[in-house]
Amino acid sequence: MSIGELNAFLEREFPEIGWMGIEIRRVDRRSITLGMPAQPRNLRPGGTISGPAMMSLVDLGMYLLVLAQIGPVPLAVTTNLNIDFLRKPPPGDLRAEGELLKLGRRIAVGDFRIYGAEGDEPVARASLTYSIPPDRA
Amino acid sequence: MSIGELNAFLEREFPEIGWMGIEIRRVDRRSITLGMPAQPRNLRPGGTISGPAMMSLVDLGMYLLVLAQIGPVPLAVTTNLNIDFLRKPPPGDLRAEGELLKLGRRIAVGDFRIYGAEGDEPVARASLTYSIPPDRA
Amino acid sequence: MSIGELNAFLEREFPEIGWMGIEIRRVDRRSITLGMPAQPRNLRPGGTISGPAMMSLVDLGMYLLVLAQIGPVPLAVTTNLNIDFLRKPPPGDLRAEGELLKLGRRIAVGDFRIYGAEGDEPVARASLTYSIPPDRA
Amino acid sequence: MSIGELNAFLEREFPEIGWMGIEIRRVDRRSITLGMPAQPRNLRPGGTISGPAMMSLVDLGMYLLVLAQIGPVPLAVTTNLNIDFLRKPPPGDLRAEGELLKLGRRIAVGDFRIYGAEGDEPVARASLTYSIPPDRA
Numbered sequence: 001m002s003i004g005e006l007n008a009f010l011e012r013e014f015p016e017i018g019w020m021g022i023e024i025r026r027v028d029r030r031s032i033t034l035g036m037p038a039q040p041r042n043l044r045p046g047g048t049i050s051g052p053a054m055m056s057l058v059d060l061g062m063y064l065l066v067l068a069q070i071g072p073v074p075l076a077v078t079t080n081l082n083i084d085f086l087r088k089p090p091p092g093d094l095r096a097e098g099e100l101l102k103l104g105r106r107i108a109v110g111d112f113r114i115y116g117a118e119g120d121e122p123v124a125r126a127s128l129t130y131s132i133p134p135d136r137a
Numbered sequence: 138m139s140i141g142e143l144n145a146f147l148e149r150e151f152p153e154i155g156w157m158g159i160e161i162r163r164v165d166r167r168s169i170t171l172g173m174p175a176q177p178r179n180l181r182p183g184g185t186i187s188g189p190a191m192m193s194l195v196d197l198g199m200y201l202l203v204l205a206q207i208g209p210v211p212l213a214v215t216t217n218l219n220i221d222f223l224r225k226p227p228p229g230d231l232r233a234e235g236e237l238l239k240l241g242r243r244i245a246v247g248d249f250r251i252y253g254a255e256g257d258e259p260v261a262r263a264s265l266t267y268s269i270p271p272d273r274a
Numbered sequence: 275m276s277i278g279e280l281n282a283f284l285e286r287e288f289p290e291i292g293w294m295g296i297e298i299r300r301v302d303r304r305s306i307t308l309g310m311p312a313q314p315r316n317l318r319p320g321g322t323i324s325g326p327a328m329m330s331l332v333d334l335g336m337y338l339l340v341l342a343q344i345g346p347v348p349l350a351v352t353t354n355l356n357i358d359f360l361r362k363p364p365p366g367d368l369r370a371e372g373e374l375l376k377l378g379r380r381i382a383v384g385d386f387r388i389y390g391a392e393g394d395e396p397v398a399r400a401s402l403t404y405s406i407p408p409d410r411a
Numbered sequence: 412m413s414i415g416e417l418n419a420f421l422e423r424e425f426p427e428i429g430w431m432g433i434e435i436r437r438v439d440r441r442s443i444t445l446g447m448p449a450q451p452r453n454l455r456p457g458g459t460i461s462g463p464a465m466m467s468l469v470d471l472g473m474y475l476l477v478l479a480q481i482g483p484v485p486l487a488v489t490t491n492l493n494i495d496f497l498r499k500p501p502p503g504d505l506r507a508e509g510e511l512l513k514l515g516r517r518i519a520v521g522d523f524r525i526y527g528a529e530g531d532e533p534v535a536r537a538s539l540t541y542s543i544p545p546d547r548a
Contacts, residue, residue, distance in 0.1 A: 051215050052196055056189040078188050079381065080354055080403065082219040082493045084520050084538060086513045101536055102497045106380055107353065107405070109495050111522075111536060125512055125522060127495060127536060129354065129403075131381070216518065217491055217540065219356045221383050221401060223376045238399055239360045243517060244490065244542070246358050248385075248399060262375055262385060264358060264399060266491065266540075268518070325489050326470055330463040352462050356493040 001068050003027060009072050014060065020053065022060055025095075032065045034096045047091040054094070054124050055083060058112040061098045062128040066108045069100070075133040079107070083126040090116040094123070107131055138205050140164060146209050151197065157190065159197055162232075169202040169235045175228065184228040191231070191261050192220060195249040198235045199265040203245045206237070212270040216244070220263040227253040231260070244268055275342050277301060283346050288334065294327065296334055299369075306339040308370045321365035328368070328398050329357060332386040335372045336402040340382045343374070349407040353381070357400040364390035368397070381405055412479050414438060420483050425471065431464065433471055436506075443476040445507045458502035465505070465535050466494060469523040472509045473539040477519045480511070486544040490518070494537040501527040505534070518542055 001009070003024050021037040034057060036042065042053035059078055066076055095115045102109040108130040113122040138146065140161050158174040171194060173179060179190035196215055203213055232252045239246040245267045250259040275283070277298050295311040308331060310316060316327035333352055340350055369389045376383040382404040387396040412420070414435050432448040445468060447453065453464035470489055477487055506526045513520040519541040524533040 051218075052189065052193040055192045055196075055218070059189055059192075077225075078222055080219070080221050081188075081192070082217070082356060082538070084217050084512070084540065085215055086520055088214075101495070101533055106408075109497055109536070122512055125520070125538060127493070127538065129495065134380075134408075219401070219493060221375070221403065223383055238358070238396055243545075246360055246399075259375055262383075262401060264356070264401065266358065271517075271545075325492075326463065326467040329466045329470075329492070333463055333466075351499075352496055354493070354495050355462075355466070356491070358491050359489055362488075 001071055006064055006067060009067065010060075010064070020056060022057060024064060027064065027068045029069065030100050032061055032068065032096075032098045034061045034064070034098070036094045036096070038092050038094075048089045049094050051085060054085075054089075054114055055081065055126075057094065057096050057114065058083065058098070058126040058128060061096050061112060062108075062110045062130060065098050065100055065110055066103070066130050066132070069103055070132065073133060076108075076130050078128060079131045080129040081126065082128075083124055085124050087121065087123050089114075089123040090118065092117045105132065106134070138208060143201055143204060146204065147197075147201070157193060159194060161201060164202065164205045166206065167237050169198055169205065171198045171201070171233045171235070173231045173233070175230050185226045186231050188222060191222075191226075191251055192218065192263075194231065194233050194251065195220065195235070195263040195265060198233050198249060199245075199247045199267060202235050202237055202247055203240070203267050203269070206240055207269065210270060213245075213267050215265060216268045217266040218263065219265075220261055222261050224258065224260050226251070226260040227255065229254045242269065243271070275345060280338055280341060283341065284334075284338070294330060296331060298338060301339065301342045303343065304374050306335055306342065306370075306372045308335045308338070308372070310368045310370070312366050312368075322363045323368050325359060328359075328363075328388055329355065329400075331368065331370050331388065332357065332372070332400040332402060335370050335386060336382075336384045336404060339372050339374055339384055340377070340404050340406070343377055344406065347407060350382075350404050352402060353405045354403040355400065356402075357398055359398050361395065361397050363388070363397040364392065366391045379406065380408070412482060417475055417478060420478065421471075421475070431467060433468060435475060438476065438479045440480065441511050443472055443479065443509045445472045445475070445509070447505045447507070449503050449505075459500045460505050462496060465496075465500075465525055466492065466537075468505065468507050468525065469494065469509070469537040469539060472507050472523060473519075473521045473541060476509050476511055476521055477514070477541050477543070480514055481543065484544060487519075487541050489539060490542045491540040492537065493539075494535055496535050498532065498534050500525070500534040501529065503528045516543065517545070
């Protein structure tokens with residue numbers, strides 16, 4: 001699926017992606033880049049993006065990375081999410097870089113890092129497992 | 138801190154707890170019970186509570202469980218969250234049961250299970266690590 | 275599978291279980307209790323059982339808990355293991371208590387806690403996911 | 412610490428590193444490369460390196476990566492290890508690539524991938540948290 005197709009699918013199925021302002025910047029056969037803006041809904045006092053907002057970002061990012069490969073499969077579900085919060089994010093927008101480590105017939109595993117607008121030290125890392133429904137073909 | 142004190146602290150510091158409808162039902166020296174109502178903001182198509190809403194529930198639940206022991210420490214932060222989504226939650230409200238496995242000077246570790254309104258099989262399990270600031274005394 | 279059948283299967287397939295001294299104390303439809311003796315191979319300086327030995331204990335424990343339900347399936351494999359080391363174990367033997375949280379057609383998820391010979395505070399907690407081969411019937 | 416100093420320290424403190432054949436191939440300020448040979452002790456039937464051996468590899472690898480930065484601190488301990496086993500490893504030696512994502516005063520977090528002798532698809536990924544004793548200076 002292209003970025004346009006992913007966005008159209010998401011607007012139908014996951015209205016919160018627009019609501020949280022998550023945008024797909026780039027996606028290919030193995031990786032994805034997403035942005036999350038610093039809008040009031042996502043912020044903690046101090047103007048930094050909250051932990052739950054970062055979890056939503058990687059959860060949706062992994063779903064998008066899988067969909068980009070196998071097409072619109074609404075029943076693919078997260079089965080495990082593991083996240084390390086490494087440092088307080090700087091105020092402002094965040095960027096997530098995801099990589100597909102495995103795309104099997106039954107599960108997909110990906111790895112994400114979240115960065116602030118500047119600097120090369122990640123503010124969080126996450127790994128996720130998605131279960132792919134057996135009848136997706 | 139009592140439930141009343143926790144709620145007053147949270148209303149000041151974390152407006153989203155009211156917004157998501159999370160309520161503290163019970164808390165003691167080792168455990169906590171929370172409820173999350175099935176309100177539109179928390180739902181996926183089909184009327185079941187979303188994965189990110191469940192992650193917010195355990196993240197706040199762990200914070201509350203730590204606060205109940207050591208008092209209002211705004212700088213305690215989640216450093217790791219690991220969650221397994223076990224089965225599709227039933228439509229309706231969810232209940233989270235949390236247990237404090239360790240409360241050290243520097244870190245606290247807790248374990249949560251999330252249940253639907255009926256049935257004794259958990260829909261999710263999660264473990265969380267919180268970092269406690271060194272100068273909390 | 276009974277404890278006797280599990281032990282016979284393991285001696286054939288996993289010689290290290292004897293080698294590490296892991297023993298099955300009890301197993302039923304939802305839970306298992308294992309013991310690990312403080313023998314030289316498992317110890318760190320100071321006489322406490324090492325982290326890798328505890329990881330082997332829960333990894334084998336989960337495999338046994340699944341086998342006890344579905345019979346001898348050599349191709350069931352761990353796909354995820356997450357462990358929190360909570361406190362330094364006391365010198366001496368350890369006990370692991372495992373619980374099956376989900377036994378689906380494709381994956382099984384379990385939760386373990388490890389205890390010292392005395393005291394009720396766990397020294398570690400772990401959760402594991404096993405993938406079950408589709409052709410096991 | 413240099414590779415020579417790390418090896419001398421480990422031979423004293425962790426005799427199993429020699430016993431398992433783990434070798435440090437390279438280490439710098441942010442990353443480490445280790446090798447694990449396919450020797451009988453590490454193998455499953457079929458000649459592939461076992462899951463527990465891979466867990467030992469990343470657990471020791473993270474410890475070495477931290478020691479290389481802060482010097483010989485025997486009390487640094489793993490507090491969390493999370494590993495995804497992605498595909499059956501090929502028969503033969505394995506290589507682990509580790510990266511330090513955070514080195515704080517109290518905790519260090521690292522990320523590892525394990526590869527077979529050939530091919531660029533990882534057989535496992537792991538993330539680890541180490542607790543650093545406060546009085547290490």
